[in-house]
Amino acid sequence: MSIAIPYAPAAGFNVTSLTERRLLHETVIDQLRDLIVQGELAPETKLNERVLAERLGTSRTPLREAIKFLASEGLVELLPHRGAVVAPLKPEKMKEVFVVLGALEALAGDLACRNATDADIAEIRALHYHMLAHHARGELAQYFRYNQQIHIKLMECAGNATLAQVYRGLNAHVKRARYLANLSRERWDKAVKEHADILDALVRRDGARLQVLLRDHLANKLVLVMEALAAQRGEVAR
Amino acid sequence: MSIAIPYAPAAGFNVTSLTERRLLHETVIDQLRDLIVQGELAPETKLNERVLAERLGTSRTPLREAIKFLASEGLVELLPHRGAVVAPLKPEKMKEVFVVLGALEALAGDLACRNATDADIAEIRALHYHMLAHHARGELAQYFRYNQQIHIKLMECAGNATLAQVYRGLNAHVKRARYLANLSRERWDKAVKEHADILDALVRRDGARLQVLLRDHLANKLVLVMEALAAQRGEVAR
DNA sequence: TGGGGCTATTTTGCATACAAAAAATGTTTG
DNA sequence: CAAACATTTTTTGTATGCAAAATAGCCCCA
Numbered sequence: 001m002s003i004a005i006p007y008a009p010a011a012g013f014n015v016t017s018l019t020e021r022r023l024l025h026e027t028v029i030d031q032l033r034d035l036i037v038q039g040e041l042a043p044e045t046k047l048n049e050r051v052l053a054e055r056l057g058t059s060r061t062p063l064r065e066a067i068k069f070l071a072s073e074g075l076v077e078l079l080p081h082r083g084a085v086v087a088p089l090k091p092e093k094m095k096e097v098f099v100v101l102g103a104l105e106a107l108a109g110d111l112a113c114r115n116a117t118d119a120d121i122a123e124i125r126a127l128h129y130h131m132l133a134h135h136a137r138g139e140l141a142q143y144f145r146y147n148q149q150i151h152i153k154l155m156e157c158a159g160n161a162t163l164a165q166v167y168r169g170l171n172a173h174v175k176r177a178r179y180l181a182n183l184s185r186e187r188w189d190k191a192v193k194e195h196a197d198i199l200d201a202l203v204r205r206d207g208a209r210l211q212v213l214l215r216d217h218l219a220n221k222l223v224l225v226m227e228a229l230a231a232q233r234g235e236v237a238r
Numbered sequence: 239m240s241i242a243i244p245y246a247p248a249a250g251f252n253v254t255s256l257t258e259r260r261l262l263h264e265t266v267i268d269q270l271r272d273l274i275v276q277g278e279l280a281p282e283t284k285l286n287e288r289v290l291a292e293r294l295g296t297s298r299t300p301l302r303e304a305i306k307f308l309a310s311e312g313l314v315e316l317l318p319h320r321g322a323v324v325a326p327l328k329p330e331k332m333k334e335v336f337v338v339l340g341a342l343e344a345l346a347g348d349l350a351c352r353n354a355t356d357a358d359i360a361e362i363r364a365l366h367y368h369m370l371a372h373h374a375r376g377e378l379a380q381y382f383r384y385n386q387q388i389h390i391k392l393m394e395c396a397g398n399a400t401l402a403q404v405y406r407g408l409n410a411h412v413k414r415a416r417y418l419a420n421l422s423r424e425r426w427d428k429a430v431k432e433h434a435d436i437l438d439a440l441v442r443r444d445g446a447r448l449q450v451l452l453r454d455h456l457a458n459k460l461v462l463v464m465e466a467l468a469a470q471r472g473e474v475a476r
Numbered sequence: 477t478g479g480g481g482c483t484a485t486t487t488t489g490c491a492t493a494c495a496a497a498a499a500a501t502g503t504t505t506g
Numbered sequence: 507c508a509a510a511c512a513t514t515t516t517t518t519g520t521a522t523g524c525a526a527a528a529t530a531g532c533c534c535c536a
Contacts, residue, residue: 096400
């Protein structure tokens with residue numbers, strides 16, 4: 001992930017404006033990653049190079065480079081002489097990812113309690129209230145958006161770019177599962193309550209407590225994802 | 239990193255034998271990674287595509303794909319329109335990596351205490367004694383070898399492939415610094431002693447204790463690396 | 477009907493060709 | 507002599523071409 005360019009507009013703006021220092025294969029990386037994370041390219045979808053290249057308006061060469069990059073991130077799997085497929089969403093893999101994410105978020109929480117400025121915490125509080133607002137209105141997509149932003153901001157507060165990078169990579173996997181989770185109101189309320197506790201611990205800069213909360217929060221999220229995956233499998237089998 | 243093929247002979251065997259399902263760009267990935275980790279391609283070395291491709295006996299296309307893959311691992315950095323360089327060994331980056339590695343190893347230790355079979359632990363004990371033997375003889379390279387194997391085996395015992403994969407990626411960075419660490423006998427003895435404690439905690443399956451030990455062990459290792467980096471910088475500045 | 481083996485088509489993997497950007501070189505001028 | 511400019515050379519980025527592998531289609535036959 002160590003491209004010099006920070007983070008850029010995801011999809012197909014065609015502004016040949018100022019900052020056209022972006023390379024084709026980099027935009028392709030972002031486009032392809034988005035297609036996968038957003039679920040437009042479902043897990044286990046075969047990536048036909050000719051078709052995809054055409055769709056993304058490029059040739060196969062930059063596309064193949066992008067695929068290799070994402071293979072290293074683990075979002076696609078390479079099958080020798082048979083191309084690449086979007087990485088499958090296996091329950092077993094999800095469990096593994098969540099365990100690692102748990103450790104990473106716990107670490108981030110601990111670090112954030114020490115390193116975050118008051119302004120940082122104020123920002124997280126603001127994001128938290130945005131999230132609450134969307135929760136109140138039942139706007140799931142917006143809720144997720146701010147939810148993610150809170151976690152990412154927490155990562156930033158930890159002040160460890162490497163940690164943030166590893167987190168982002170693993171989180172990309174998890175985000176794919178989000179679109180199939182059918183959150184019950186009860187579960188949703190519980191998640192929001194957990195977030196309140198998380199914010200509280202951060203404000204009190206209680207690193208030990210925050211670690212526990214974040215780990216539990218992730219464990220609960222894992223349960224949701226597993227249920228969703230099970231339900232989906234049930235549908236498929238039906 | 240999600241290539242179907244597990245782990246393969248690192249460097250240039252030219253056996254066109256049974257398992258010649260390996261693709262060129264995959265062997266190139268491994269070769270290039272080795273060159274970087276072994277320090278043959280020093281940090282900040284510019285990767286000239288034509289020269290490197292020739293050296294590795296391939297064309298630029300698979301090489302570029304390999305570079306993209308390793309860029310995602312963070313071993314090389316991409317500079318738009320200016321190619322790629324071996325990722326620099328910045329002290330700040332090292333600190334970050336060690337902190338994350340600490341959390342990952344701690345997690346692995348905890349999991350290993352629960353999941354390791356007695357045979358696993360026996361194997362680690364065996365590796366430990368090999369390591370002691372090489373320490374006694376002052377054989378640093380061999381010592382490192384078994385040291386690494388112990389840590390990797392511990393990762394395996396955790397039974398979380400995702401964890402192991404992330405660990406491997408970050409560990410590759412650290413390994414690069416190993417070659418410039420000039421271990422004093424005193425420091426070396428201390429590290430060995432720490433390993434004895436680690437083994438002990440594992441045998442007793444004391445996860446909490448093992449976590450602490452592993453974190454401390456890594457923290458000490460970081461100190462060594464930082465000193466080595468500082469010394470190196472001093473030399474360069476001289 | 478359905479399965480095995482052959483051929484044709486598609487797709488991947490790698491090499492090469494070409495265009496654009498950057499670096500190196502040389503030249504001029506103050 | 508140095509600095510700025512222009513020109514050449516090198517290097518990167520992308521597209522295309524070609525060979526090998528995999529897939530699909532087809533025919534034949536039990």
